[in-house]
Amino acid sequence: MTQSERFLDVKDLKVDYMTLDGPFRAVKGVDLHINRGEVLGLAGESGCGKSTIAYALMRLHRPPAFIAGGDITVDGEDVLAFDEETLAQWRWSKVSLVFQSAMNALNPVLTIFEQFRDVYHRHTGKSTAEARARAVELMELVGIDPVRLDDYPHQLSGGMRQRVVLANALILEPQMIIMDEPTTALDVVVQREILQEIAGLQKKFGFSILFITHDLALMSQFADRIAIMLQGEIVEVNSAHEILHNPQHDYTKKLWDAMPSFEDAEGVA
Amino acid sequence: MTDQPYLEVKGVSKTYTLKTIFSGSKQVKALQDISFKLGRGEALALVGESGSGKSTCGRAIAGMFDIDAGDILVNGKSITSARNSKEKRENARKVQMVFQDPFASLNPTHTVRHHLARPLLLHKRVPDGKSLEQEVIRTLEDVELDPSVMLDKYPHELSGGQRQRINLARALAVGAELIIADEPTSMLDVSIRRSILNLMNRLKKDRGITFLYITHDLATAHYLTENTAVMFGGRIVEYGPSDAIVRDPQHPYSQLLLSSVPNAHTRINADFEHARDFSKFADKVRKETAESTAGLKEIAAGRYVRAA
Numbered sequence: 241m242t243q244s245e246r247f248l249d250v251k252d253l254k255v256d257y258m259t260l261d262g263p264f265r266a267v268k269g270v271d272l273h274i275n276r277g278e279v280l281g282l283a284g285e286s287g288c289g290k291s292t293i294a295y296a297l298m299r300l301h302r303p304p305a306f307i308a309g310g311d312i313t314v315d316g317e318d319v320l321a322f323d324e325e326t327l328a329q330w331r332w333s334k335v336s337l338v339f340q341s342a343m344n345a346l347n348p349v350l351t352i353f354e355q356f357r358d359v360y361h362r363h364t365g366k367s368t369a370e371a372r373a374r375a376v377e378l379m380e381l382v383g384i385d386p387v388r389l390d391d392y393p394h395q396l397s398g399g400m401r402q403r404v405v406l407a408n409a410l411i412l413e414p415q416m417i418i419m420d421e422p423t424t425a426l427d428v429v430v431q432r433e434i435l436q437e438i439a440g441l442q443k444k445f446g447f448s449i450l451f452i453t454h455d456l457a458l459m460s461q462f463a464d465r466i467a468i469m470l471q472g473e474i475v476e477v478n479s480a481h482e483i484l485h486n487p488q489h490d491y492t493k494k495l496w497d498a499m500p501s502f503e504d505a506e507g508v509a
Numbered sequence: 510m511t512d513q514p515y516l517e518v519k520g521v522s523k524t525y526t527l528k529t530i531f532s533g534s535k536q537v538k539a540l541q542d543i544s545f546k547l548g549r550g551e552a553l554a555l556v557g558e559s560g561s562g563k564s565t566c567g568r569a570i571a572g573m574f575d576i577d578a579g580d581i582l583v584n585g586k587s588i589t590s591a592r593n594s595k596e597k598r599e600n601a602r603k604v605q606m607v608f609q610d611p612f613a614s615l616n617p618t619h620t621v622r623h624h625l626a627r628p629l630l631l632h633k634r635v636p637d638g639k640s641l642e643q644e645v646i647r648t649l650e651d652v653e654l655d656p657s658v659m660l661d662k663y664p665h666e667l668s669g670g671q672r673q674r675i676n677l678a679r680a681l682a683v684g685a686e687l688i689i690a691d692e693p694t695s696m697l698d699v700s701i702r703r704s705i706l707n708l709m710n711r712l713k714k715d716r717g718i719t720f721l722y723i724t725h726d727l728a729t730a731h732y733l734t735e736n737t738a739v740m741f742g743g744r745i746v747e748y749g750p751s752d753a754i755v756r757d758p759q760h761p762y763s764q765l766l767l768s769s770v771p772n773a774h775t776r777i778n779a780d781f782e783h784a785r786d787f788s789k790f791a792d793k794v795r796k797e798t799a800e801s802t803a804g805l806k807e808i809a810a811g812r813y814v815r816a817a
Contacts, residue, residue, distance in 0.1 A: 428725055428726070439778075454700075457773040
């Protein structure tokens with residue numbers, strides 16, 4: 241870490257979902273921070289609230305979900321105080337989001353270029369020609385031949401689609417990217433390619449990353465710090481090294497134990 | 510391996526013809542000359558990326574479609590020669606599948622009881638209603654679920670792991686001898702993957718169930734199986750003891766696959782150029798593997814590699 245200044249600061253964040261039985265608290269007073277240029281991993285199993293946090297940071301929740309309390313400060317600004325128009329401009333230019341399923345994140349009836357153009361035009365008001373130039377630049381950046389800009393999402397492989405989504409998240413040079421299971425739906429080799437790509441881009445541009453996954457091994461290869469989440473609460477935060485070599489919380493240990501690794505021979509008859 | 514393997518796949522090929530509206534038809538060689546043997550109570554992993562043909566191979570063995578060439582023998586008898594519905598049903602009973610998505614493979618409108626009772630009735634495994642209930646309870650106990658809580662639950666009330674146990678129970682209920690498990694753990698949380706693998710391991714050891722385990726995860730393959738076949742482009746590129754393949758993969762594609770498995774102890778190289786180099790290397794290996802026409806060669810006892 242070159243700077244220790246906090247880019248993202250979350251204090252006592254609470255997110256509720258309204259249910260027939262009253263509010264269900266999915267995120268129970270979470271504190272976390274991400275420094276500039278830092279990669280923070282957020283790990284936990286399905287339903288623990290990790291994606292809910294990602295949505296809350298971007299203020300994407302719609303009823304029945306709502307933020308019940310807490311503070312979110314990004315680059316010194318109070319995100320929860322933004323009005324709709326400020327929020328719309330702020331999203332994507334300051335903080336962007338990469339979802340798990342690249343197919344669902346892309347509009348199937350628009351070409352790759354049209355998806356780039358939409359975001360670019362909405363935020364910068366620049367011409368189609370300028371958007372084209374930026375899109376070509378980004379495609380080259382993520383290693384896809386720019387001729388594919390005129391293809392539709394279904395004409396690309398899963399790995400390429402995830403690269404396109406990544407390129408799209410970079411279009412306005414955000415200072416932080418939230419990645420919600422960006423590699424989970426991919427094959428191991430493609431997963432590795434995408435992870436390398438993300439790591440390379442992060443090093444090149446120095447943005448912060450909130451990296452959400454349930455795969456602790458994958459996360460340890462890449463994150464600076466790791467937060468472990470269980471039932472709406474963060475139970476342990478430490479450097480990736482300490483989480484791997486010196487886990488403190490029982491749940492962290494349990495997560496490690498649950499993963500079969502090559503060292504396990506007990507299962508082989 | 511016993512003298513007569515439980516499952517023998519001999520030179521199986523399958524080609525799909527894709528007909529699109531706008532362009533002409535295209536041939537996809539989903540399986541090309543696949544051969545392997547699997548002994549009773551043993552497990553074989555079919556490992557490869559999406560589109561490698563591993564699931565097609567599993568479905569062919571389950572008799573879900575007709576193969577173009579070759580033969581599949583279960584317990585010494587060809588499944589392709591089953592003439593009447595009785596023989597076909599008998600094959601279907603012995604060879605059961607467990608699918609990847611535990612949410613999609615159970616009917617949301619029916620209880621656990623229904624899911625287990627129905628195959629028992631279809632395959633006429635029980636003489637009367639009383640023994641049906643007992644059989645359902647026994648099957649649930651086999652997969653380590655508590656019948657008193659589980660019987661009347663609907664799929665949406667169960668966790669992913671519990672649903673996958675129900676899927677295994679459903680296969681066991683009719684007396685499956687070979688279970689084809691197609692990525693049974695890949696949609697489950699990491700924290701419960703191992704428990705499902707352990708259950709499969711116990712079924713294999715204690716009940717002598719034979720497993721064909723289809724996965725892209727070499728680490729779990731190594732955990733469950735004696736042998737592994739690495740597939741790419743509809744062909745087996747490497748076959749051998751799982752242990753040996755994990756320790757010392759020979760084919761460039763197996764090596765690529767293995768080196769891509771997340772390992773917590775190695776930080777990835779975050780250099781921007783390195784990312785591009787890795788992708789180029791991966792593409793080169795895929796291309797060369799796809800284009801190679803070389804046959805499998807035995808390099809050590811029980812180890813076969815396709816020359817690169």
